[in-house]
Amino acid sequence: MVFVTRRPFGFTGVEVPVIGQGTWMIEGARDSELLAIEALGTGLDLGLTHVDTAEMYGSGRAEELAAKAIAGRRGEVFLVSKVLPSNASFDGTLRACERSLKRLGTDYLDLYLLHWESRYPIAETMRAMEKLIDDGRIRFAGVSNFDVDQVKAAEAALRHHRLAANQVLYHLGERGIERKLIPYCQQREIAVVGYSPFGHGAFPRPNSPGGKALLEVAQRNHRTVRQVALNFLTRLPHLFTIPKAGDPDHTRENAGGDGWTLSGEDVAAIDRAFPAPAHDTPLAML
Numbered sequence: 235m236v237f238v239t240r241r242p243f244g245f246t247g248v249e250v251p252v253i254g255q256g257t258w259m260i261e262g263a264r265d266s267e268l269l270a271i272e273a274l275g276t277g278l279d280l281g282l283t284h285v286d287t288a289e290m291y292g293s294g295r296a297e298e299l300a301a302k303a304i305a306g307r308r309g310e311v312f313l314v315s316k317v318l319p320s321n322a323s324f325d326g327t328l329r330a331c332e333r334s335l336k337r338l339g340t341d342y343l344d345l346y347l348l349h350w351e352s353r354y355p356i357a358e359t360m361r362a363m364e365k366l367i368d369d370g371r372i373r374f375a376g377v378s379n380f381d382v383d384q385v386k387a388a389e390a391a392l393r394h395h396r397l398a399a400n401q402v403l404y405h406l407g408e409r410g411i412e413r414k415l416i417p418y419c420q421q422r423e424i425a426v427v428g429y430s431p432f433g434h435g436a437f438p439r440p441n442s443p444g445g446k447a448l449l450e451v452a453q454r455n456h457r458t459v460r461q462v463a464l465n466f467l468t469r470l471p472h473l474f475t476i477p478k479a480g481d482p483d484h485t486r487e488n489a490g491g492d493g494w495t496l497s498g499e500d501v502a503a504i505d506r507a508f509p510a511p512a513h514d515t516p517l518a519m520l
């Protein structure tokens with residue numbers, strides 16, 4: 235049985251699987267919700283215990299579905315949720331966290347993120363994050379969709395805790411974070427969690443030049459093209475990835491993205507097919 239490798243989650247030292255599970259858009263028809271709960275459970279069985287959700291997803295429905303998947307298994311899970319920027323005042327963040335905890339059927343989160351930059355001062359949101367840590371409601375605080383300057387501002391706003399993570403868009407067609415953000419976060423021991431590793435539905439088609447290059451690498455390694463993508467996206471220390479968990483067969487395939495290593499030749503082939511930008515680019519987000 236595959237069991238996904240863990241690595242220290244930035245400065246926290248908590249061992250977290252390099253491949254986790256996302257829950258955006260898992261809500262919907264009853265059958266597809268049941269399938270997503272099954273997918274999440276299958277993922278937990280395979281060691282994909284980093285479960286990412288947010289109050290935004292299905293207006294709380296994704297958190298309720300995640301609760302069903304982790305029921306009785308809370309101790310196995312590195313559970314992450316996010317506060318909406320529109321709720322990210324000091325009191326609003328505290329209240330949003332309590333609502334998420336209730337929906338998730340737990341009394342603590344492993345990591346709580348500001349979903350993207352808010353109109354509230356970052357110092358106010360981070361003060362709420364520190365209170366949540368001090369009160370035992372969350373273990374660690376982080377941000378999402380923050381560029382280097384925004385990360386520095388969040389770090390500066392924290393008075394007695396450190397920033398644990400930045401969750402950002404990262405897939406083969408979107409490698410801008412490799413220029414400045416990944417090196418900065420690595421130096422500061424901030425975990426970088428890449429979201430939408432399959433481009434949120436824009437995965438390279440098999441007959442495209444990129445798709446053909448991926449297939450060659452996959453065949454050389456006796457893996458699938460998606461497993462190659464996940465392996466590439468977690469090839470550096472401090473990198474984690476969270477493909478969507480909507481289908482148990484997909485989850486099983488995704489777990490096989492770990493546990494082997496791309497050769498230098500493979501990495502070079504992927505670099506040629508999906509080059510990282512040659513110049514700094516603004517942080518991309520969905």
Ligand SMILES: NC(=O)c1ccc[n+]([C@@H]2O[C@H](COP(=O)([O-])OP(=O)(O)OC[C@H]3O[C@@H](n4cnc5c(N)ncnc54)[C@H](OP(=O)(O)O)[C@@H]3O)[C@@H](O)[C@H]2O)c1
Nearest residue numbers: 256257258286378429430431432433434435477478480484
């Ligand atoms: N912080 C943020 O702002 C932010 C933004 C976007 C996403 N996220 C997080 O990142 C997670 C992943 O991103 P995403 O949901 O945008 O999409 P994704 O992981 O890039 O997946 C794209 C699509 O591929 C499908 N898929 C997954 N594994 C597959 C496989 N092995 N074979 C074929 N298809 C497969 C997924 O649906 P099915 O498996 O259901 O078919 C999904 O529709 C989200 O669920 C969310 O938790 C965070």
